[in-house]
């Protein structure tokens with residue numbers, strides 16, 4: 596992984612150099628994500644390409660991972676695949692974020708500095724399902740059975756009618772809310 600990716604770097608400089616960084620990192624290096632994982636050891640890999648667009652630094656973030664999460668139905672481990680990419684514009688203020696086209700996600704960096712790791716972590720957090728669960732009942736049953744002798748808290752007999760399309764978090768919803776409030 597890039598040596599400097601956990602400390603703030605000047606993205607303008609990276610944009611002017613047209614830098615691309617590949618990474619392959621243990622998920623433990625992402626502090627906000629790490630405590631949501633059901634077990635350690637999984638990795639994320641991908642790349643960050645920085646260029647300049649409409650005078651702003653724009654980072655193409657691509658990330659691939661298998662996140663070991665806790666199934667909310669059987670409390671076993673469910674592996675959630677993430678194959679995510681986004682185009683993120685680094686903006687100095689909300690006005691600049693507001694002026695972006697819909698193809699770019701804003702990321703606020705007041706002094707133009709950010710840790711590339713944080714961009715990757717943001718992308719991973721946005722990819723988390725709100726309610727992680729096995730898609731297939733059979734997988735749930737086998738993960739549950741393995742826990743049988745550890746107590747029955749996994750068997751909740753929850754109805755299945757809400758097991759439709761997975762609800763995902765809206766990208767950069769927080770910033771969207773901020774913008775709305777400003778208007």
Ligand SMILES: [Zn+2]
Nearest residue numbers: 666669729735
């Ligand atoms: Zn399950």
